[in-house]
Amino acid sequence: MVDRRRAGPGIGNLDVDVDDSAVAHGSRSTAEYRVRLYETILQATPDLVYIFDLQHRFTYANPALLAMWGRTWDEAIGKTCLELGYEPWHAAMHDREIDQVVATREPVRGDVPFNGTQGRRIYDYILVPVIGPDGEVEAVAGTTRDVTERKELEEAQRKSEERLSAMVNATSDLIYRCSPDWTQVQIVGGSALVGNPGILPPDWPATYLHPEDRALVERAIAEAQATQDAFHAEHRVAREDGAWAWVSSRAVPIRQADGTVTEWFGAATDISERRRHDEHQRLLVNELNHRVKNTLAIVQSMALQTLRDCDDAALAADRFESRLHALSHAHDMLTRKRWEGASLDDIVRAAIAPCVQQDTERFEIGGERVELDPQRALALTMALHELCTNAMKYGALSVTDGRVEIRWTCDGVGATRRLALRWEERGGPAVAPPTRRGFGSRLIERGLRHDLGGEVRLDFAPAGVVCRIDVPLAREAGP
Amino acid sequence: MSAQTATPGVFIVEDESMLLMLLEDLLPEMGYTVLASAGSVADALAHLSAIAPDIAVVDVNLAGTPSFPVAEALRARGIPFLFTTGYGQEGLPAHYADVPVLAKPFRRHDLDAALARVLSRA
Numbered sequence: 001m002v003d004r005r006r007a008g009p010g011i012g013n014l015d016v017d018v019d020d021s022a023v024a025h026g027s028r029s030t031a032e033y034r035v036r037l038y039e040t041i042l043q044a045t046p047d048l049v050y051i052f053d054l055q056h057r058f059t060y061a062n063p064a065l066l067a068m069w070g071r072t073w074d075e076a077i078g079k080t081c082l083e084l085g086y087e088p089w090h091a092a093m094h095d096r097e098i099d100q101v102v103a104t105r106e107p108v109r110g111d112v113p114f115n116g117t118q119g120r121r122i123y124d125y126i127l128v129p130v131i132g133p134d135g136e137v138e139a140v141a142g143t144t145r146d147v148t149e150r151k152e153l154e155e156a157q158r159k160s161e162e163r164l165s166a167m168v169n170a171t172s173d174l175i176y177r178c179s180p181d182w183t184q185v186q187i188v189g190g191s192a193l194v195g196n197p198g199i200l201p202p203d204w205p206a207t208y209l210h211p212e213d214r215a216l217v218e219r220a221i222a223e224a225q226a227t228q229d230a231f232h233a234e235h236r237v238a239r240e241d242g243a244w245a246w247v248s249s250r251a252v253p254i255r256q257a258d259g260t261v262t263e264w265f266g267a268a269t270d271i272s273e274r275r276r277h278d279e280h281q282r283l284l285v286n287e288l289n290h291r292v293k294n295t296l297a298i299v300q301s302m303a304l305q306t307l308r309d310c311d312d313a314a315l316a317a318d319r320f321e322s323r324l325h326a327l328s329h330a331h332d333m334l335t336r337k338r339w340e341g342a343s344l345d346d347i348v349r350a351a352i353a354p355c356v357q358q359d360t361e362r363f364e365i366g367g368e369r370v371e372l373d374p375q376r377a378l379a380l381t382m383a384l385h386e387l388c389t390n391a392m393k394y395g396a397l398s399v400t401d402g403r404v405e406i407r408w409t410c411d412g413v414g415a416t417r418r419l420a421l422r423w424e425e426r427g428g429p430a431v432a433p434p435t436r437r438g439f440g441s442r443l444i445e446r447g448l449r450h451d452l453g454g455e456v457r458l459d460f461a462p463a464g465v466v467c468r469i470d471v472p473l474a475r476e477a478g479p
Numbered sequence: 480m481s482a483q484t485a486t487p488g489v490f491i492v493e494d495e496s497m498l499l500m501l502l503e504d505l506l507p508e509m510g511y512t513v514l515a516s517a518g519s520v521a522d523a524l525a526h527l528s529a530i531a532p533d534i535a536v537v538d539v540n541l542a543g544t545p546s547f548p549v550a551e552a553l554r555a556r557g558i559p560f561l562f563t564t565g566y567g568q569e570g571l572p573a574h575y576a577d578v579p580v581l582a583k584p585f586r587r588h589d590l591d592a593a594l595a596r597v598l599s600r601a
Contacts, residue, residue, distance in 0.1 A: 298495060443496075451496045
């Protein structure tokens with residue numbers, strides 16, 4: 001580093017014309033005084049000050065410039081930029097500029113990076129012509145200021161703005177800003193949910209907010225303004241295509257140095273899909289609750305009617321358990337088919353499963369493929385389960401040789417399509433009609449007739465129980 | 480009182496046979512006569528043209544279809560009724576706010592009390 005105070009002879013070396021006729025008698029002292037003043041300024045300024053002669057050689061360099069170069073006066077004065085070690089392109093640039101100043105008598109301004117003793121800095125410089133007494137350009141003077149901090153700040157700001165702009169372009173959110181009182185809203189970018197970027201009309205709440213949500217949004221704005229804290233609201237906005245979209249909107253206040261809010265900056269996320277999902281979920285839970293309540297009512301009915309039917313508490317418990325088990329099986333079967341229905345084959349096999357165990361040969365099952373809706377499937381499963389239970393206790397399945405045939409056919413097409421199913425027991429003990437029809441029989445005859453909307457006949461024929469079910473297959477049209 | 484019976488005549492609209500059978504068991508014990516039952520809207524409307532019940536017990540949901548047309552027909556004929564449902568009160572349109580709702584599964588005395596309340600208001 002070079003001490004500025006010992007940098008060299010200074011500007012007094014120059015042939016400065018300080019002649020002033022008004023102070024002719026004291027011209028020498030006046031000139032010296034001026035030189036002292038200029039010298040002091042030039043020594044003290046952090047800016048770089050210098051003069052080129054017409055051969056582009058430095059004839060003056062102030063201490064700040066010498067320090068930046070890391071050279072003494074004697075090392076530097078009389079040399080060109082190139083001779084002082086400037087990069088050739090840099091030296092050539094200044095050569096052109098000096099020539100331009102001389103030729104045009106106009107200043108030239110520019111900025112350039114330079115590696116000096118303080119490292120790589122950015123310099124803003126201005127070159128001006130020095131006009132001699134004859135009116136000709138006799139030298140070119142220059143001042144240079146280190147603007148690295150300012151340039152860095154500008155660059156940082158530019159990058160920050162670029163990042164903000166990139167974020168606005170990249171996000172799927174709608175980015176907006178509002179005046180402090182929220183009367184003016186500008187869509188900055190992001191999602192084109194409500195249209196292209198721009199200022200919204202002054203009546204934006206009426207145009208863009210769903211009527212049912214307007215009060216809610218206005219309350220949220222008032223609260224945000226009162227607390228000077230983040231605004232948040234979930235509401236509907238009018239999309240460009242006219243449909244309503246649900247958004248989750250958040251905005252934060254932007255404050256100036258004294259804390260006054262100058263604007264609000266916010267983002268609105270389209271949550272329509274989530275709202276739809278939530279609504280679907282709510283419906284599902286509601287539907288599940290309905291099914292559970294309905295099933296509990298069925299279980300209640302089964303329990304009450306089983307108890308009424310049977311004086312023996314242990315037997316009643318057995319029967320109730322068995323029915324509950326059948327109901328549970330039917331639910332499993334329907335759940336596997338997502339409660340969309342079940343094939344008759346599945347229904348029959350689910351119903352007889354508890355009776356079959358390892359002994360599948362005692363059943364002959366067959367019929368064409370036919371699908372039943374969940375409610376009919378459930379009813380038929382429960383009825384077939386009652387037939388099975390009865391057959392195991394009193395009928396064909398109570399003896400080793402007894403068999404059960406379950407066969408069905410479908411007739412007709414479309415609205416007139418009917419299902420005829422026949423349960424027939426053979427090889428069992430001689431059947432005597434029951435003295436009284438219990439819950440099981442009622443469930444088969446009354447229940448099935450109601451649920452399937454057809455005819456059900458249960459015959460206690462001596463050779464074996466026969467149950468004929470004849471039902472329409474087409475679902476009844478809605479009201 | 481209906482003309483044909485000494486006890487109040489009930490019309491049951493319920494798609495689930497197990498629940499229908501339960502009502503068919505319970506109602507006579509409570510002093511009601513079951514005049515008819517139906518498991519669908521069309522079935523119910525057809526029955527209504529042929530019978531004159533004193534009161535009706537109507538399941539809100541008939542195999543996925545709301546039974547409101549039946550409720551409207553009952554109102555038109557001035558027949559008091561109550562709803563049974565697994566959904567609870569919130570599933571009902573506002574103009575049925577005055578109709579008693581029996582949540583499934585219901586207890587015997589809930590059914591008895593609801594029927595008595597409906598009949599006393601009629």
